[in-house]
Amino acid sequence: MAFSQLQAAGKQTSENGNSNPNPIPLTRDVSVNVSRSLSSMDKAMETSIASTDAWRALQEHVAEIENTHLKDLLADQGRCEAMSKEDMGLYIDFSRQRATQDTIKKLMDLARAANLKEKIDAMYAGDHINSTEDRAVLHVATRARREQVICDDGKNQVPEVWGVLDRIKAFSEKVRSGEWKGATGKPIKNIVAIGIGGSFLGPLFVHTALRTEPKAMMQSRGRTLRFLANVDPIDVARALNGLDPEETMAVVISKTFTTAETMLNARTVRSWLTSQLGEESVAQHMVAVSTNLKLVKEFGIDPENAFGFWDWVGGRYSVCSAVGILPLSLQYGFEVMEQFLSGANAMDDHFRETPLESNLPVLMGLLSVWNISFLGYPARAILPYCQALSKLAPHIQQVSMESNGKGVDINGNVLPFEAGEIDFGEPGTNGQHSFYQLIHQGRVVPCDFIGIVRSQQSVYLKDEIVSNHDELMCNFFAQADALAYGKSREELRSQNVPDYLIPHRSFTGNRPSTSLLLPELSAYTVGQVLALYEHQVAVQGFVWNINSFDQWGVELGKVLASRVRQMINQSRNKHRFVNNSDGFNYSTTRLLNKYLQGKTQLLYPEPRDVFPAELLEHNPL
Numbered sequence: 300m301a302f303s304q305l306q307a308a309g310k311q312t313s314e315n316g317n318s319n320p321n322p323i324p325l326t327r328d329v330s331v332n333v334s335r336s337l338s339s340m341d342k343a344m345e346t347s348i349a350s351t352d353a354w355r356a357l358q359e360h361v362a363e364i365e366n367t368h369l370k371d372l373l374a375d376q377g378r379c380e381a382m383s384k385e386d387m388g389l390y391i392d393f394s395r396q397r398a399t400q401d402t403i404k405k406l407m408d409l410a411r412a413a414n415l416k417e418k419i420d421a422m423y424a425g426d427h428i429n430s431t432e433d434r435a436v437l438h439v440a441t442r443a444r445r446e447q448v449i450c451d452d453g454k455n456q457v458p459e460v461w462g463v464l465d466r467i468k469a470f471s472e473k474v475r476s477g478e479w480k481g482a483t484g485k486p487i488k489n490i491v492a493i494g495i496g497g498s499f500l501g502p503l504f505v506h507t508a509l510r511t512e513p514k515a516m517m518q519s520r521g522r523t524l525r526f527l528a529n530v531d532p533i534d535v536a537r538a539l540n541g542l543d544p545e546e547t548m549a550v551v552i553s554k555t556f557t558t559a560e561t562m563l564n565a566r567t568v569r570s571w572l573t574s575q576l577g578e579e580s581v582a583q584h585m586v587a588v589s590t591n592l593k594l595v596k597e598f599g600i601d602p603e604n605a606f607g608f609w610d611w612v613g614g615r616y617s618v619c620s621a622v623g624i625l626p627l628s629l630q631y632g633f634e635v636m637e638q639f640l641s642g643a644n645a646m647d648d649h650f651r652e653t654p655l656e657s658n659l660p661v662l663m664g665l666l667s668v669w670n671i672s673f674l675g676y677p678a679r680a681i682l683p684y685c686q687a688l689s690k691l692a693p694h695i696q697q698v699s700m701e702s703n704g705k706g707v708d709i710n711g712n713v714l715p716f717e718a719g720e721i722d723f724g725e726p727g728t729n730g731q732h733s734f735y736q737l738i739h740q741g742r743v744v745p746c747d748f749i750g751i752v753r754s755q756q757s758v759y760l761k762d763e764i765v766s767n768h769d770e771l772m773c774n775f776f777a778q779a780d781a782l783a784y785g786k787s788r789e790e791l792r793s794q795n796v797p798d799y800l801i802p803h804r805s806f807t808g809n810r811p812s813t814s815l816l817l818p819e820l821s822a823y824t825v826g827q828v829l830a831l832y833e834h835q836v837a838v839q840g841f842v843w844n845i846n847s848f849d850q851w852g853v854e855l856g857k858v859l860a861s862r863v864r865q866m867i868n869q870s871r872n873k874h875r876f877v878n879n880s881d882g883f884n885y886s887t888t889r890l891l892n893k894y895l896q897g898k899t900q901l902l903y904p905e906p907r908d909v910f911p912a913e914l915l916e917h918n919p920l
């Protein structure tokens with residue numbers, strides 16, 4: 300079946316009917332949107348997954364689930380066994396989700412109604428499922444084994460992928476061994492990776508995950524990897540502070556090589572380098588990763604020092620391409636990064652080959668659709684009990700929210716329900732002392748608890764009854780049960796809690812979570828976790844029938860920022876403030892003028908060619 304036919308998912312089984320037994324308004328209230336014509340809404344409903352029998356069966360099933368409590372569901376051992384899965388060393392326990400085996404069966408029907416399997420196959424087959432940009436979605440090819448065949452437009456992409464990986468291996472070994480010399484003959488010890496969004500968050504997540512992993516740690520001894528993402532000059536100062544330009548290499552990472560923030564940061568760092576090492580130093584001190592090698596060359600970076608990737612890799616899915624593998628290989632060595640790629644590849648195989656019923660990303664994806672679209676829980680907390688995973692949530696935020704934060708389906712019809720998920724998270728136990736209060740007694744936020752069996756670092760003090768890592772993991776086990784079971788008023792009474800405190804100290808429980816247990820946090824398992832979450836997000840999007848691989852929503856702000864940029868430039872050059880004829884609304888005009896007035900009172904530096912290195916010297920951080 301062609302992908303365009305798959306997109307009409309749900310039509311086959313559609314029987315119109317608008318009854319929603321759910322007390323929560325899970326479909327959009329279309330009556331308030333006057334700009335939306337009835338016929339377009341009808342069309343949207345007709346083609347939507349929400350019009351299928353499978354969707355309606357789940358809506359009706361909500362009432363049954365509302366009559367259950369997790370403390371009872373957890374007493375059913377058969378259910379718990381059926382709802383725990385283990386594969387590739389990963390153990391995932393879904394038994395604390397507000398779902399029964401019947402729910403899973405109904406979700407499988409939904410997956411079939413959405414043509415989920417066919418859509419997964421279409422992705423691997425290189426169909427242009429990113430239809431608004433007419434692109435294939437093949438990040439799985441960036442971690443394919445050498446002998447795999449993954450085609451775009453009939454051409455196997457894997458040899459090109461390995462062509463770049465082989466170059467990264469050779470280049471990183473040259474730099475790490477000291478054979479590659481900086482402009483003054485010193486070896487390169489520090490890497491500053493300049494990039495934002497997908498050209499930053501994935502690499503930062505993996506870097507943070509590996510910093511304390513024993514093998515990676517050994518490989519990175521004496522080396523520094525820093526990231527420069529924000530266009531804020533404060534971020535420049537923090538990224539460069541204390542680095543010796545003679546020993547520093549900047550890796551400019553940008554899929555498009557046009558992103559305003561990245562390009563200004565790249566020019567700023569170039570100026571920092573050349574002001575101290577001379578114009579010619581760019582050749583030894585700046586390299587690039589991009590799909591736009593023409594612009595890389597125009598920027599002044601030697602094409603020999605540029606590492607390409609392809610338009611079939613979405614920015615937020617690009618960490619396994621040169622975007623992540625180049626800076627991370629420079630820091631940890633290519634061998635470590637190859638392990639990471641293998642882990643992601645293993646999860647890719649699992650996703651493609653495992654029947655839906657035991658497919659980990661599919662189950663995670665379907666259960667999150669259940670939580671969001673049926674139970675009415677739009678948020679999810681990602682809670683790793685592992686400090687090394689502290690940048691997982693920020694990365695998944697982009698993967699998930701930029702992918703599925705959409706208002707129309709893949710055919711452009713307004714969605715009759717809210718898609719997307721609000722993701723956030725912090726490592727445990729830090730989060731417990733911050734936002735868990737809300738999760739325990741306020742809003743219901745389904746949680747992903749992630750625990751590790753063998754910690755990257757081991758501390759066991761002599762007089763303690765458990766090791767430090769055991770202490771951390773006690774919380775991993777306890778929190779999931781606290782959310783599920785809660786604490787009843789009767790229990791509190793039996794503990795002689797005074798009456799007036801009982802409402803404050805009781806917990807409803809029945810709050811869903813998933814527990815994920817990894818044997819260890821190695822480069823390999825980091826790759827597995829990455830791909831698990833990427834595919835979960837794809838599953839959600841495939842079921843909602845949206846295009847998870849474009850991101851038009853980020854454009855409007857960029858266009859408006861460029862108008863403001865022109866205005867500020869004019870105001871600086873012509874020493875004037877904004878007036879009514881400049882085309883800004885009243886509020887923005889006032890805000891801009893407040894800003895410009897404030898700036899005139901400052902001793903503002905004149906534009907200059909070189910980065911004011913003395914700023915760093917005078918302001919040690």
Ligand SMILES: O=P(O)(O)OC[C@H]1O[C@H](O)[C@H](O)[C@@H](O)[C@@H]1O
Pocket residue numbers: 495496497498552553554555556557558561614615701850853
């Ligand atoms: O890699 P670049 O082309 O510089 O893009 C960086 C980022 O730009 C935009 O914000 C997009 O929404 C992101 O998806 C992308 O990752």
